[in-house]
Amino acid sequence: MDARLQRRIQRYGWDLAAACYEPLWRAPLAAAQAALLDCAALAPGERVLDVACGTGLVTLPAARAVGPTGQVIAVDIADRMVEALRLHAAAAGLTQVQVARMDAEHLALPDGSVDVVLCALGLMYLPDPAQALREACRVLRPGGRAVFAVWGERARCGWAPLFGIVDAEVSSEVCPLFFGLGRADALARLCRSVGLIVGTELRLATTLDHADGRAACDAAFAGGPVALAWQRFDAQTRERVCARYLEAIAPWQQDSAYRIPAEFVIVAAMAA
Secondary structure, eight states: OOHHHHHHHHHHHHHHHHHHHHHHHHHHHHHHHHHHHHHHTOOTTOEEEEETOTTSTTHHHHHHHHOTTSEEEEEESOHHHHHHHHHHHHHTTOTTEEEEEOBTTBOOSOTTOEEEEEEESOGGGOSOHHHHHHHHHHHEEEEEEEEEEEEOOGGGOTTTHHHHHHHTTSSSOSSTTTTGGGSTTHHHHHHHHTTOEEEEEEEEEEEEEESSHHHHHIIIIISSTTHHHHHHOOHHHHHHHHHHHHHHTGGGEETTEEEEEEEEEEEEEEOO
């Protein structure tokens, strides 16, 4: 896919998903985000960059960890995600949060200007994740830390058929590189390739829990990476893709609820 087109799809799609993203995904992503923050071991007074910050599910706890003497710079390509985070930070009184719309592959920050870079489940959407890692490496001070989380192996993510179901309805592939960094040690190797020194590598197995089929479909289609395609589907297409998705996740239905297996990969590294 053309890189410019991919960026537009992500920007507009996540703008559409912004309003419902947090209520739909806060609980399912909590384990991965907590593990990322544990690996980061943030300290009071540190200056942190949160890349692909979304509505702030990592940004706000990071801001509390660094305290009023620290700073968290939160950036995302989607305007509505950035605006939602700005409102959340203000409501929480976290004046140490600075929010900006910014492309992860082209960070408008000085060299060596942050102590820690975080990116929770953002690299999979980028046309060039290696360039994003080079930028993360550039803005880190010597000895600074970086922690990245991505989705794991496709075969261990029970919701993965979602992409094929949507691809069958649209003219271009959706998120073509999504599970690439979750294979084997792909993320760690990519970090090393840009000069980062890899420390911790871990795989986290969990489940995505949804109260019923409607909630599972809302999370998959309206609040996630295919939101732009979903917005353009007519009622008949929406009914068809939901039926196919529910059929795909049927093995993990328990009464009316769903507990869908999922995996995350987390890598912690250090700048030379």
